[in-house]
Amino acid sequence: MASAGVAEPQPGREARRAGRRWLRDLARPVRGRVVATVLCGAAGGLAVIAQALLIAHLVAAVAVDGAGPAALWQPMLLLVLVFLWRALCGWGSERLGIRTALAVKARLRREIRAHMAGLGPVRLRRHHSGGLASLLIEQVEALDGYFARYLPQTALAVLVPLAILATAFSVDWVVGLLFLVTGPLVPLFMALIGMGAEVLNERQFTALSRMSSHFLDRLRGLSTIRMFGRGAAEVAAIHEVAEDYRRGTMRLLRIAFLSSGVLEFFTAVSIGLVALYIGLNLLGMLDFGGTQQTLFTGLFLLLLAPEYFAPLRQLASHYHDRAAALGAAEGIRGFLQEPLPEAGGEAAPPGPPALLLRGVRLDYAGADEAEGETRTALAGADLQVAPGEHVALVGPSGGGKSSILALLAGFVAPTAGELRLGGCPAAALDLADWHGRIAWLGQQAHVLHGSLAENIALGDARPDPERLQVAARSAGVLDFARDLPQGLDTVVGENGLGLSGGQAQRVALARALYRPADLYLLDEPTARLDAATEARVLAVLRTAAAGRTLVVATHSPAVAAMADRVIPVAGGRCGAAIAADGTQGAGG
Structure with a gap:
């Protein structure tokens, strides 16, 4: 399997495209579960707008209108209900996502076991048992985050920001324009950084399979290794293999931290621009097209700003789940595509066969x-x-x-x-x-x-x-x-x-x-x-x-x-x- 960098030969890119298609095919039987997860998350995302509206109303009512407790109990009760609704939607979305991933993994493991049985004991000799164990356990498990979190979040990262964007444009077109311009920067840099993570994940799963096979071989031949005085040398070899895997894992973590730092930087700059505009507008120092902010509208838009970027940031945090899934997909898909012997349906006549x-x-x-x-x-x-x-x-x-x-x-x-x-x-x-x-x-x-x-x-x-x-x-x-x-x-x-x-x-x-x-x-x-x-x-x-x-x-x-x-x-x-x-x- 090719393991070059971003400027990889065409077969590597083709393999990753095929891996993405294969992951989409895996998602088709659980499409209803994925849609339910997205709807539950979207309901919680819409509650964000109501939450920001109620908080801005309460602060403006106290600071500007001098409202007392008697006039605030109804919006306070509504705010508590919105908090509970948002928490319930978050719990439901997480639970549905986990159940979706469990269903996919269980079905895939059944397919792998059936494929093993179809290949038979002779054809399976071409595969090391340690590699097959890694395929059935670690590599299938690596798909968990993709179906439980990343796949629903791709839809939520579009739906929730669009709803907030429409709300922002209805209140102040300048803030809406700032959201529209700065929002795409997050997924753009997420994709640029994630390209390298996909390649490294493929290498890591290949290394993990080889390490499992290497360790199992040495474990099975432990008596022979000790009798020939190779114990210390094999321990050193296993240590070196594990150290290579550790270095690969640290490279992946460096990319993950780099991506997080870059995304947080652009998010903070974007929110800062919105806050700067609202502050200067409230002070009367900026006036675009006659739009004049009040404490209510300014606070409402300022509360929406971090929530606008939150789904995009969550998608970025789950992007490593996608890279891990694509890395695992290469090995699983390759194994499942290994041709099975042609199966007929004719039963031999009863009795001792010729x-x-x-x-x-x-x-x-x-x-x-x-x-x-x-x-x-x-x-x-x-x-x-x-x-x-x-x-x-x-x-x-x-x-x-x-x-x-x-x-x-x-x-x-x-x-x-x-x-x-x-x-x-x-x-x-x-x-x-x-x-x-x-x-x-x-x-x-x-x-x-x-x-x-x-x-x-x-x-x-x-x-x-x-x-x-x-x-x-x-x-x-x-x-x-x-x-x-x-x-x-x-x-x-x-x-x-x-x-x-x-x-x-x-x-x-x-x-x-x-x-x-x-x-x-x-x-x-x-x-x-x-x-x-x-x-x-x-x-x-x-x-x-x-x-x-x-x-x-x-x-x-x-x-x-x-x-x-x-x-x-x-x-x-x-x-x-x-x-x-x-x-x-x-x-x-």
């Missing part, structure tokens, strides 16, 4: 996707699996076994070639229905924070206790769960904290066995298991997968022996033409 790969090529985006860098995982893979057949994919690591399983699961679409799942073209398949018919075990056994029972019955809102016990017993989970304080109800930490690698593998396998499925896709299902446990698990797996289609990627001879057919996979190709050692056969 699977077909014919001349399939699969490319993954490389480290620099913008430069078109890709990595070829499969190059012309051919595989045909009959309904109910058990197939084992064997071969060296990196040969493409896991990529074939990802294709069969519908996590990725082939770059080229034909892929049919359950007799249907993969591009026309209902993926939600397809995923509901798969029992999946990935290469990395992931255990969520929660009880063992919740992990095994993941995705089942009403778990079947008997089926859960059978799955736990079959996968060998009960062997170690009996020694835990609460058995299967024992809570484990994030990433299976409290379990060994083999125990986490058994929990993941029990999860696959618990799920009723037509297709089993297993990636190294017996990794980290001892020989005795592996033999018992394979016997259970053979029974569970009977009459169902099974595709397993493995390095284990025992697992391969369980299959009806063994398919060698190497160099991104698979089939009988590939020898088990990964070399190309004569028929290739």
Whole structure:
């Protein structure tokens, strides 16, 4: 992402324009809430005119007419009611604005989570989990001020000053002209100074995402870092990254204070000009067009002067909310625009599915996707699996076994070639229905924070206790769960904290066995298991997968022996033409 100054190349300006359009699109579903916020604020703004009128009347009545308390109680009561009305409108406008921002953020977070689910686990590998967490939390949260305060204030900064301007012209055209000339200076300088703040905010959100990813990487690899004596160096590196972020934040604050100082200066000069004119007019030293001020009109206009600039000053104070939102919009919009796999609506026929790969090529985006860098995982893979057949994919690591399983699961679409799942073209398949018919075990056994029972019955809102016990017993989970304080109800930490690698593998396998499925896709299902446990698990797996289609990627001879057919996979190709050692056969 470009991060130059104001004289930035065209793509940077185009990106910011696109960000502004995207923010406006986000506001459309909550337009009614925004209008209600503006109307509430405008009602409070109109109360300002009534407030100034009553105060000027009371002072003039006492100072000029010598009115007593009996003649003042009615305007005093009205003034109290105006104060209360203005406070109520301010409270209502703030509350409506906050609710608007909450609605936008909740909807946007749902869209981001849905987009993550649509991309699937394979495509999400291109995004660092720390960056995704920053996107979902900090960057979405940065939109709060834009929708809660800035967006309604843009309308109030026009409506309220226009009402005061019309009032001023009706009383004294000179004061109205002073308002008309000096008022636009505030938004003008606000925009000029805010241009630099937008660019700096974009840089800060990029830096925050990178800092989150950097810190999470070091946190996950803490044991390795300590074992290799890199602890002090990594602490220093994290300190330097945090210091860079702090310096960027201070640059933003300098711009914010500069903008506030400039705006306050022009506001004070404008109000001073109005006060000078009114004072000289009251002294009889100025007379434009025969307009002669009285104490009532002079005080009334003088009280309106700061209120005329107040909405503009508030807009300026919220301008950093706009800059922060535009900075966050770049990352969020870019993520949401990442294309999803084509989703069809056709459900595969019931029963064990047939699977077909014919001349399939699969490319993954490389480290620099913008430069078109890709990595070829499969190059012309051919595989045909009959309904109910058990197939084992064997071969060296990196040969493409896991990529074939990802294709069969519908996590990725082939770059080229034909892929049919359950007799249907993969591009026309209902993926939600397809995923509901798969029992999946990935290469990395992931255990969520929660009880063992919740992990095994993941995705089942009403778990079947008997089926859960059978799955736990079959996968060998009960062997170690009996020694835990609460058995299967024992809570484990994030990433299976409290379990060994083999125990986490058994929990993941029990999860696959618990799920009723037509297709089993297993990636190294017996990794980290001892020989005795592996033999018992394979016997259970053979029974569970009977009459169902099974595709397993493995390095284990025992697992391969369980299959009806063994398919060698190497160099991104698979089939009988590939020898088990990964070399190309004569028929290739």
